[in-house]
Amino acid sequence: MNQKILQMQPSASVTLMGKAKEMQKTNPAIISLAGGEPDFDTPAPITMAAMKSLLEGNTHYVVGPGILELREAIQKKMWEENGVVCDVNHILLTPGGKNAIYLAVNAVLNPEDEVIVLDPAWVSYEPIIQAAGGKCVKVKLDYKNQYRITKEKLEAAYTSKTKMLIINYPNNPTGRILHKDEADILEDFLLAHPDIYLLSDEIYEKIIYDDHKNISMASRESIRDRVITVNGFSKSVAMTGWRMGYMVSNKEVFQAAYKLYQHSLSCMSGFLQKGAVEAFGCLREMEEMRQIYQQRRDMFTGMLNRIKGVRCDLPEGAFYAWVYFDVKNMNSMEVCEYLLENAGVVGMPGNAYGEENICCMRFSFATATEDLRRAAENIKVAIEKIQ
Ligand SMILES: Cc1ncc(COP(=O)(O)O)c(C=O)c1O
Known part of the structure; x- marks a missing residue:
């Protein structure tokens, strides 16, 4: 075993x-x-579109990283809502955001590489890192300091083996969002360490309260190429059971992840993707x-x-x-x-x-x-x- x-x-x-x-x-x-x-x-428009596509016989393998129509809709959303410029050819549709994280971590890590995770953290980051042969290095953020990211804590966790930092905002479990001063700290940290990727799990991006605004780290020009953005449809449009997520990255990460994808998943279901296209009209x-x-x-x-x-x-x-x-x-x-x-x-x-x-x-x-x-x-x- x-x-x-x-x-x-x-x-x-x-x-x-x-x-x-x-x-x-x-x-x-x-x-x-x-x-x-x-x-x-x-929402009904999504379900109806998937059913229509299913009845039309869209039940075959769908070769590729996701149907173009859906990847184009994601590209447009990334620009209009997140301020992120991305290449439609580097968007990968995955069975849930969870699988996007799994693919991204496996694409980047070699055995013994380290990934910094900010604690408290969602339960699956550490097992995913372990499964990829990596080591999860936890940075304990402080309740009394509203779990704010600090430069000192990040630097203390960094070693020559660090290959990735994972962040998740809005955060599960704390409900915090990323504040501008913390985004600045993250950007500086990445600029100081040009050998690491930032995986930004933005799965709760659509669920933000009061006047708060989401910050997508890939919108920061200076580090854009090193940010892997993970998002999906589970939480934003109540599609947990559909298993629809996506990953947006640079070419190298995309190519490695897509290779693993081809050999483990082949492709996503075509009729479910047709349904997901409608999500962008369900504002x-x-x-x-x-x-x-x-x-x-x-x-x-x-x-x-x-x-x-x-x-x-x-x-x-x-x-x-x-x-x-x-x-x-x-x-x-x-x-x-x-x-x-x-x-x-x-x-x-x-x-x-x-x-x-x-x-x-x-x-x-x-x-x-x-x-x-x-x-x-x-x-x-x-x-x-x-x-
Ligand atoms: C922080 C976080 N990331 C990713 C996921 C994965 O979501 P899904 O695979 O359903 O898209 C979840 C689900 O609970 C989550 O809480």
């Missing part, structure tokens, strides 16, 4: 989502806020979903912040509340189990994302408003019982 894979941790979010589904079978009152999945249906639907997430965010975090010993900063993007618990010195695993048993609420413990210093939980508010309200009420009762 492959030792690298045997040593990998299973995905904590997939495990807890599965556990919640099992528990709901016998206890329908259990509220799962563990998963990272929009509760909305995919109204996306905006409606975003507004609902924002209302839920305000309601849920407002209720949690009224509980003694519980604190949640307003997420700036994505659909996660990153909640600090100061309860009887419990750690996040203990709070997770306590809330499951006493509030019937499934959340993700912060330690699954590498936050070991303080007790945080991640709750997804991509969940029906009534369930969220009930979850917050249950958490209040359960926490006040032991305060």
Whole structure:
């Protein structure tokens, strides 16, 4: 057996989502806020276009990195919305953003190469790096400093083996977005180290609140060629089950990733790609979903912040509340189990994302408003019982 894979941790979010589904079978009152999945249906124009294409017999291999129509739509979006100039020939359609990250990491790394990941981080970066034979070097960002990126922390993690830095904004799990001063630090860091790539995971880009704006690092001219942008349709247009993502990079990374792609995936489904083209015309639907997430965010975090010993900063993007618990010195695993048993609420413990210093939980508010309200009420009762 492959030792690298045997040593990998299973995905904590997939495990807890599965556990919640099992528990709901016998206890329908259990509220799962563990998963990272929009509760909305995919907008009808997208589904209709895919169905039409399927009925027309678009069921054969689709040779190439993605249909031209879809890659052109992505190229246009990258320019108009992200300020990123990219070559349509270097856009690769992938089964989800996750696979784009997998391909990009494998394209760049040689065994023992190092990748810097900012902690707390999404659960899959480290296993993907390990599977590619690389080493994940974690930079612990500080809750008390609003998880801001600092030059000192980046420099302390850099070695001659560093080949990539992975960032993710809007962030899962913290809900932070990238601020301009941090983007400047990243740009300077890349300019100081011309041998590394920046992988920018922008999968939650469309879910940003208030007046905040997304910054795409590939829009920075000086480093554009070294930024690999990952994005997709799962979160922005509620298409998780379609498995549609993409990677935008320079020619070298594209060519290496596409070689691996040809031998592992062959191609993406043609009729699903036809559906995805329509996503770019669904701006109204996306905006409606975003507004609902924002209302839920305000309601849920407002209720949690009224509980003694519980604190949640307003997420700036994505659909996660990153909640600090100061309860009887419990750690996040203990709070997770306590809330499951006493509030019937499934959340993700912060330690699954590498936050070991303080007790945080991640709750997804991509969940029906009534369930969220009930979850917050249950958490209040359960926490006040032991305060
Ligand atoms: C930070 C982050 N990146 C990438 C992904 C992958 O998304 P998908 O493969 O569904 O497009 C997720 C999904 O949860 C995520 O949270």
